[in-house]
Amino acid sequence: MKLSIEQGDITTYAVDAIVNAANCSLLGGGGVDGAIHRAAGKQLLAECRTLHGCETGKAKITKGYQLPAKYVVHTPGPIWRGGNHNEAQLLANSYRNSLAVAWEHGCRTVAFPSISTGVYHFPLEQAADIAVQTIAQFLQTHPDMERVTMVCFDHATYQAYERAVKRL
Template identity: 65%
Template sequence: MEFSIIQGDITAFTADAIVNAANTSLLGGGGVDGAIHRAAGPELLEECRRLHGCETGKAKITSGYRLPANYVIHTPGPVWHGGGAGEEGLLASCYRSCLHLAEENGCRTVAFPSISTGVYRFPLECAAYIAVREILAFSPIAKTVQSVTMVCFDERTKAAYEAALRHAQQE
């Protein structure tokens, strides 16, 4: 499985599935979540209403509608409360849940944003390490997923993911 890290706009990224850093209602919000809902159009909100939310660390899938992706995989990441509330395990579960859901739905290409590092205040370096670790751990068991791309909003985020990848490759 190929793994790459780029800087860009996930709403413009062509993939079988893009991941939405959603809230538990799945009804849109700020940041990546709001951008994905705006780009996909009102049909995404209608489908999300029928899903009745999603637990933190889990994932649900919808159509991509007006996005250049067939699917949107929605995963509510954890809010950072200092690290003692199971946040790291929940974030790892987000990545695993999304990758398994991508496999189950025949997705060959998947794009992730940096989950929980915006308004949820998860420390970027820690989140990047968890994301890279989970994606690399999934690689040997991937049957359908052939390519995973981290689509980073800015240069600082991209640099953190690149550093995490270098660190993981040295372990």
């Protein structure tokens, strides 16, 4: 399969695009968002200011600047509010739209963090299933995509994504 699960630091991945689990302002924040902004440098924030934010589940792309990745795809994932506010569909949209934007810009290798499972409190097992299923569907319809990597920040997240791949 062209989907791999790894534990690591997404800011070190030399791929065509890394995905940023952004907030709707796109102006940086905590977690992976803050780490990507710090690693990319001030030029990333300057370009993000020109994008005028992004709706939950949508995606916008910028250059990678000082990152080893050529591009950063920014997508605000949903904040978990109990599961009855379209959170699952919005999370799937974040993955699908990120892949579509990357594809449109010629990206064939993409690395994702676990979107919405940190400060947005999306249940990890459910989020992993949604991510893996959505990525697998995209790979089936885009056979020229070379590789999608889920970059897990910690071992518990890595294990959840490994289990999701086995359930696929």
